[in-house]
Amino acid sequence: MKYAKTDKILDRVRAICLALPEAIEVEAWGHPTFRAGKKMFAGFGEIPDWGLALGLKVGFERQEELLKDSSRFFPTPYAAHQGWVSVKLDAKTDWNEVKQLVVEAYKQVALNRMLKALNDL
Numbered sequence: 001m002k003y004a005k006t007d008k009i010l011d012r013v014r015a016i017c018l019a020l021p022e023a024i025e026v027e028a029w030g031h032p033t034f035r036a037g038k039k040m041f042a043g044f045g046e047i048p049d050w051g052l053a054l055g056l057k058v059g060f061e062r063q064e065e066l067l068k069d070s071s072r073f074f075p076t077p078y079a080a081h082q083g084w085v086s087v088k089l090d091a092k093t094d095w096n097e098v099k100q101l102v103v104e105a106y107k108q109v110a111l112n113r114m115l116k117a118l119n120d121l
Contacts, residue, residue: 009052009089013044016099020106021117034102039109042102043076050074052089054098056105059083083108 010032017023017034023041026033031045043055055076058066063085066073076084087093087101107115 006046006052009093010044012095013042013054013089013098016095016102017042017106020103021110021114021121023106036106036110036114041105041109043079047074047077047086050086050088053086054089054102055079055084055086056101057082057084057108058101058105059108062104 014025014032018025020036022036024035026035028040028043031043033040033044034042041057045053045055047053053074057079060083063075063080063083066085066087067075072088073085074088076086087098089098103118106118110118
């Protein structure tokens, strides 16, 4: 990994994910993952041929919609069959869009009390 670039982008991802109620970071498979309680909603890593990316649990309908933009989105390796999609993270990244996608993913797995806390923000 290109550490300076990776660290800067990972810091932005962390700030977005960990701002959500009860969100935690857990290293899994050698990558930072983000969870609401025990359930993962996002995972950060470097994907061959794509570069830095954030995998998100968005559900099948949203996954299909996002994959129509094949320049930025691709099926998350090993998890696409569970409604995950990955977004490429680079200098052109729209961080407001990433934040919206992270919140969508979080809502897929968060408990009711977490959702209530999110609505109260």
